Amino acid sequence: MSFIFNEQNNKKIEELTKRYPKKKAMILPILWLAQKQEGYVSNEAIKEISKIVEMPYMHIYSVATFYTMYRLEKSDKPIIEVCRTLSCELNGSEEIKKYLDNKYSDKYKIIEVECMGACSGAPMCTLEGKYIENLTTTKIDEVLNGK
Numbered sequence: 354m355s356f357i358f359n360e361q362n363n364k365k366i367e368e369l370t371k372r373y374p375k376k377k378a379m380i381l382p383i384l385w386l387a388q389k390q391e392g393y394v395s396n397e398a399i400k401e402i403s404k405i406v407e408m409p410y411m412h413i414y415s416v417a418t419f420y421t422m423y424r425l426e427k428s429d430k431p432i433i434e435v436c437r438t439l440s441c442e443l444n445g446s447e448e449i450k451k452y453l454d455n456k457y458s459d460k461y462k463i464i465e466v467e468c469m470g471a472c473s474g475a476p477m478c479t480l481e482g483k484y485i486e487n488l489t490t491t492k493i494d495e496v497l498n499g500k
Contacts, residue, residue, distance in 0.1 A: 356397035362386045366405060376406040380416050384423055393424040421466040430462045434479045437465040440472035445488075449476050452490050457497060 358366065365386055369379045383405060387398035394417050403410045417423045424432070435441075435450045453463045461480075471477045474486025485496055 354397060356387070356391075356395055356401045358386065358401065359390060362390055377408060379406055380408070380413060381420075384413075384417055388423060391427070393427045395425075395427075421464075422469075424464075428462045430460060431481050432479075433457070433461045433463045434466040434469070435463060436467070436469050436471070436475070436477050438468040440468075440475040441477060444475040446476035446478075449478065449488050449490070449493070452493065453478075457493075461497075 366379070366383060369382055370376070373379050380402065383402050384394055384398075387394050387402065391398060399413045399417060400410055403413045406413070417425060422434075433453060435446055435453065437446055437450070450463065450465060453461070457463065469477065469479065469484070471484055471486055474484070476488045477484060477486040478488060479485065480496065485492070
């Protein structure tokens with residue numbers, strides 16, 4: 354099965370070609386578009402991106418696997434990404450991750466990721482891409498149980 358960007362994303366790619374003088378510079382934003390469209394970055398999407406930016410498949414694949422923000426597998430559960438870098442670690446992200454694993458791993462896929470740029474709100478995570486900062490176990494329960 355081949356991957357085709359939808360009309361909205363094709364327009365965004367067109368805009369990116371005007372903004373970036375070199376096609377190679379478009380790799381990260383186009384990977385984001387693919388992930389937002391499918392929920393992950395499939396091999397078929399990587400092949401399509403390699404055609405768009407005129408770079409080998411393996412180069413696009415190596416970029417996608419280098420960054421923890423790109424997922425190469427589709428998840429059957431909503432995704433919680435827990436930041437594991439210094440600010441979050443010093444403020445308790447390890448305990449937050451353990452709590453999530455113990456209490457919510459049946460409902461959510463819980464992933465550790467590198468810095469997401471919200472250090473002032475550490476520890477933090479994302480739930481389906483939405484930032485949740487200044488985490489405590491109480492706040493986690495409130496957010497995940499809809500209180």
